[in-house]
Amino acid sequence: xxxxxxxxxxxxxxxxxxxxxxxxxxxxxxxxxxxxxxxxxxxxxxxxxxxxxxxxxxxxxxxxxxxxxxxxxxxxxxxxxxxxxxxxxxxxxxxxxxxxxxxxxxxxxxxxxxxxxxxxxxxxxxxxxxxxxxxxxxxxxxxxxxxxxxxxxxxxxxxxxxxxxxxx
Amino acid sequence: xxxxxxxxxxxxxxxxxxxxxxxxxxxxxxxxxxxxxxxxxxxxxxxxxxxxxxxxxxxxxxxxxxxxxxxxxxxxxxxxxxxxxxxxxxxxxxxxxxxxxxxxxxxxxxxxxxxxxxxxxxxxxxxxxxxxxxxxxxxxxxxxxxxxxxxxxxxxxxxxxxxxxxxxxxxxxxxxxxxxxxxxxxxxxxxxxxxxxxxxxxxxxxxxxxxxxxxxxxxxxxxxxxxxxxxxxxxxxxxxxxxxxxxxxxxxxxxxxxxxxxxxxxxxxxxxxxxxxxxxxxxxxxxxxxxxxxxxxxxxxxxxxxxxxxxxxxxxxxxxxxxxxxxxxxxxxxxxxxxxxxxxxxxxxxxxxxxxxxxxxxxxxxxxxxxxxxxxxxxxxxxxxxxxxxxxxxxxxxxxxxxxxxxxxxxxxxxxxxxxxxxxxxxxxxxxxxxxxxxxxxxxxxxxxxxxxxxxxxxxxxxxxxxxxxxxxxxxxxxxxxxxxxxxxxxxxxxxxxxxxxxxxxxxxxxxxxxxxxxxxxxxxxxxxxxxxxxxxxxxxxxxxxxxxxxxxxxxxxxxxxxxxxxxxxxxxxxxxxxxxxxxxxxxxxxxxxxxxxxxxxxxxxxxxxxxxxxxxxxxxxxxxxxxxxxxxxxxxxxxxxxxxxxxxxxxxxxxxxxxxxxxxxxxxxxxxxxxxxxxxxxxxxxxxxxxxxxxxxxxxxxxxxxxxxxxxxxxxxxxxxxxxxxxx
Numbered sequence: 063x064x065x066x067x068x069x070x071x072x073x074x075x076x077x078x079x080x081x082x083x084x085x086x087x088x089x090x091x092x093x094x095x096x097x098x099x100x101x102x103x104x105x106x107x108x109x110x111x112x113x114x115x116x117x118x119x120x121x122x123x124x125x126x127x128x129x130x131x132x133x134x135x136x137x138x139x140x141x142x143x144x145x146x147x148x149x150x151x152x153x154x155x156x157x158x159x160x161x162x163x164x165x166x167x168x169x170x171x172x173x174x175x176x177x178x179x180x181x182x183x184x185x186x187x188x189x190x191x192x193x194x195x196x197x198x199x200x201x202x203x204x205x206x207x208x209x210x211x212x213x214x215x216x217x218x219x220x221x222x223x224x225x226x227x228x229x230x
Numbered sequence: 231x232x233x234x235x236x237x238x239x240x241x242x243x244x245x246x247x248x249x250x251x252x253x254x255x256x257x258x259x260x261x262x263x264x265x266x267x268x269x270x271x272x273x274x275x276x277x278x279x280x281x282x283x284x285x286x287x288x289x290x291x292x293x294x295x296x297x298x299x300x301x302x303x304x305x306x307x308x309x310x311x312x313x314x315x316x317x318x319x320x321x322x323x324x325x326x327x328x329x330x331x332x333x334x335x336x337x338x339x340x341x342x343x344x345x346x347x348x349x350x351x352x353x354x355x356x357x358x359x360x361x362x363x364x365x366x367x368x369x370x371x372x373x374x375x376x377x378x379x380x381x382x383x384x385x386x387x388x389x390x391x392x393x394x395x396x397x398x399x400x401x402x403x404x405x406x407x408x409x410x411x412x413x414x415x416x417x418x419x420x421x422x423x424x425x426x427x428x429x430x431x432x433x434x435x436x437x438x439x440x441x442x443x444x445x446x447x448x449x450x451x452x453x454x455x456x457x458x459x460x461x462x463x464x465x466x467x468x469x470x471x472x473x474x475x476x477x478x479x480x481x482x483x484x485x486x487x488x489x490x491x492x493x494x495x496x497x498x499x500x501x502x503x504x505x506x507x508x509x510x511x512x513x514x515x516x517x518x519x520x521x522x523x524x525x526x527x528x529x530x531x532x533x534x535x536x537x538x539x540x541x542x543x544x545x546x547x548x549x550x551x552x553x554x555x556x557x558x559x560x561x562x563x564x565x566x567x568x569x570x571x572x573x574x575x576x577x578x579x580x581x582x583x584x585x586x587x588x589x590x591x592x593x594x595x596x597x598x599x600x601x602x603x604x605x606x607x608x609x610x611x612x613x614x615x616x617x618x619x620x621x622x623x624x625x626x627x628x629x630x631x632x633x634x635x636x637x638x639x640x641x642x643x644x645x646x647x648x649x650x651x652x653x654x655x656x657x658x659x660x661x662x663x664x665x666x667x668x669x670x671x672x673x674x675x676x677x678x679x680x681x682x683x684x685x686x687x688x689x690x691x692x693x694x695x696x697x698x699x700x701x702x703x704x705x706x707x708x709x710x711x712x713x714x715x716x717x718x719x720x721x722x723x724x725x726x727x728x729x730x731x732x733x734x735x736x737x738x739x740x741x742x743x744x745x746x747x748x749x750x751x752x753x754x755x756x757x758x759x760x761x762x763x764x765x766x767x768x769x770x771x772x773x774x775x776x777x778x779x780x781x782x783x784x785x786x787x788x789x790x791x792x793x794x795x796x797x798x799x800x801x802x803x804x805x806x807x808x809x810x811x812x813x814x815x816x817x818x819x820x821x822x823x824x825x826x827x828x829x830x831x832x833x834x835x836x837x838x839x840x841x842x843x844x845x846x847x848x849x850x851x852x853x854x855x856x857x858x859x860x861x862x863x864x865x866x867x868x869x870x871x872x873x874x875x876x877x878x879x880x881x882x883x884x885x886x887x888x889x890x891x892x893x894x895x896x897x898x899x900x901x902x903x904x905x906x907x908x909x910x911x912x913x914x915x916x917x918x919x920x921x922x923x924x925x926x927x928x929x930x931x932x933x934x935x936x937x938x939x940x941x942x943x944x945x946x947x948x949x950x951x952x953x954x955x956x957x958x959x
Binding site for chain 2: 081089090095097098101102105135140145149150152163186206207209217
């Protein structure tokens with residue numbers, strides 16, 4: 063037990079109230095409001111962050127459960143002065159409208175592309191083994207936990223595909 | 231200085247086309263986009279306000295009755311709890327769009343299950359949530375709460391009723407007739423950002439950061455609820471995480487936060503849970519629609535009938551305007567249209583994206599497909615035959631009419647296989663594959679709007695209004711519009727929105743935002759140009775501005791001579807609205823596959839072609855269309871509010887049980903923008919595009935389901951159970 067959590071490379075003390083979700087800890091205690099609360103029930107994906115390299119819904123986990131973990135939020139992926147490739151691609155392809163689901167989409171896509179690179183299969187994969195490719199259908203399946211009510215899906219897939227191709 | 235302009239006559243001078251900067255209409259990135267993709271754009275719950283307490287709403291577990299008592303002491307002793315508030319000024323429903331006055335108050339009177347009745351305030355969210363769950367409430371239930379819209383006597387909305395000629399006779403004598411009844415389920419806006427407010431007081435001045443679409447109306451609604459003067463109220467909504475109608479009117483969190491903040495003497499934040507957003511904001515009414523179409527042997531309509539039944543709470547003025555485009559979309563001299571409202575005690579019915587056409591058009595366009603089949607005419611051809619030359623009821627000319635072009639260009643781009651059609655022509659493995667199409671129509675709305683445009687001494691510009699950008703692209707199109715008029719790149723134009731300290735815009739809703747506030751900005755810019763022209767000794771119409779310079783070579787900076795130049799534009803729709811019927815038009819084409827064993831429908835591809843006046847930014851306009859088409863998929867296949875028949879409560883009140891389209895439901899979509907100038911729509915020749923993209927699209931999918939597998943279904947959404955039940959053996 064260290065009672066600390068690393069968020070975007072900075073060490074923080076875990077909250078004293080055990081009921082505090084990781085999401086509320088990030089948004090309220092740390093002021094990292096880039097991570098969004100859309101449903102608080104793991105149904106919309108707006109709160110997606112990357113914990114130890116894996117994407118999770120931060121609303122579905124308590125902060126106290128992340129002793130010693132390394133968390134990356136949208137603020138840790140890039141900044142207005144130095145945006146990540148996905149952040150730039152979302153901007154270019156208009157992969158958002160209201161912007162509320164966007165940090166979750168980008169965090170999710172960041173980790174999702176790594177899952178494909180690691181050859182993890184999905185429901186859309188033809189085989190459970192072998193090399194996985196970031197096809198449109200793979201991206202759609204793997205991103206289906208991130209809702210966008212504005213309906214920017216077509217542009218989001220275009221943005222992710224472009225980054226996947228560049229890094230392939 | 232304010233310049234007022236009221237449009238009474240069409241404007242086909244198209245002044246914007248003569249400007250020199252060349253940025254309007256261009257496909258530029260959103261000017262606020264970097265803030266959104268980096269998570270640095272502040273939404274309403276996210277302002278860092280010191281010493282802010284947290285409020286959680288408590289909602290009713292009865293349908294109708296009175297709150298007899300609330301045992302506040304039971305939770306006031308819990309850790310961190312500061313107050314339990316049940317002030318009679320608290321609102322119990324969201325205001326309807328453009329209400330301009332407080333919605334229903336008195337939380338002690340319960341009218342629907344899930345209604346807010348109290349607010350618990352505590353130091354932390356966890357403490358407030360816990361206390362809210364433990365607050366004991368005693369009710370006196372009123373058992374007489376009708377819940378089934380089919381079981382009560384409905385009220386006719388007389389201003390919607392049209393009776394021309396003799397439809398019964400036309401139906402009896404027509405070569406081809408269709409007499410069908412469609413149903414649609416209720417829908418939720420389900421904007422991704424839950425409704426949220428932070429209220430703080432400075433003496434008798436109130437500021438609320440809130441997630442709202444129409445601050446110009448919301449400020450009046452809030453002030454009225456609190457018995458305050460508007461000048462003491464400020465609302466801020468710089469970023470709004472989607473609205474789709476649910477944030478048109480002031481919502482319960484806003485008023486509760488304001489009252490609580492006053493009572494505890496600290497800022498208070500109130501964020502609705504997702505379940506509360508579903509259950510106590512707005513639903514789109516379910517509908518039952520009776521369509522009657524009578525056509526001659528060539529498929530030309532001689533009779534048109536559309537009756538609709540919708541529902542709402544007693545006393546609510548809003549009735550889902552199902553017939554809105556049915557009044558003018560197709561001809562037919564014998565007409566019978568009627569809208570009725572059943573008064574029931576389900577949650578409030580109100581505006582959800584494209585109120586009216588979102589459900590009226592899918593029914594009408596489904597019936598048109600049945601007619602095309604009966605008459606043996608290609609569905610595109612049937613629509614083309616029935617485009618009226620003037621409004622068939624009012625006799626008014628159309629301000630512009632792009633339906634024929636949209637049908638033709640859409641069919642071409644999609645590769646529509648015209649000619650006689652019959653179902654089950656293609657089978658791929660387990661899947662029947664077919665295509666369908668539908669027309670799109672959405673009435674053109676426009677509203678009064680004000681904006682201030684300031685040319686700064688340094689040669690940059692600022693546009694100020696309380697107008698909102700709810701994802702629609704307002705920030706960007708206003709930067710483009712002002713840049714075009716003043717000879718600046720959009721990056722040199724700062725657009726300040728979502729703050730009632732600025733001149734009042736129209737608010738975002740009814741697809742009227744861009745045309746209305748764009749016109750106010752246009753008028754203000756024209757006034758700035760007039761002053762600049764005077765300084766240069768040229769008329770405004772001769773003035774050419776580009777890249778911060780006049781054609782004579784003089785720079786804006788030198789013309790301004792160290793001073794700012796500011797003008798306020800005030801746009802008002804004039805008599806022109808009485809002289810024309812104005813609407814956006816379009817066409818949808820879809821290819822679907824239907825599983826022959828499970829009844830599951832997948833959309834393979836979909837295209838929409840739309841004509842809606844001047845396109846202000848091709849990128850953001852296309853995105854609006856993509857969003858609308860995506861909603862069409864939801865309406866067609868998955869979205870349905872389900873109410874408990876015993877107490878009327880909304881059962882599927884979250885995003886796991888109310889199925890909005892997800893990534894894998896949405897294929898590559900194609901959008902064709904049929905550019906035009908509508909001189910009667912607005913001074914900038916633009917109409918709206920926020921809603922047109924979902925007005926009929928569900929029927930293209932429904933008609934494709936029939937073409938694929940032979941299942942003719944009259945109930946939306948077309949879920950697998952319904953498809954299987956209707957599928958021929």
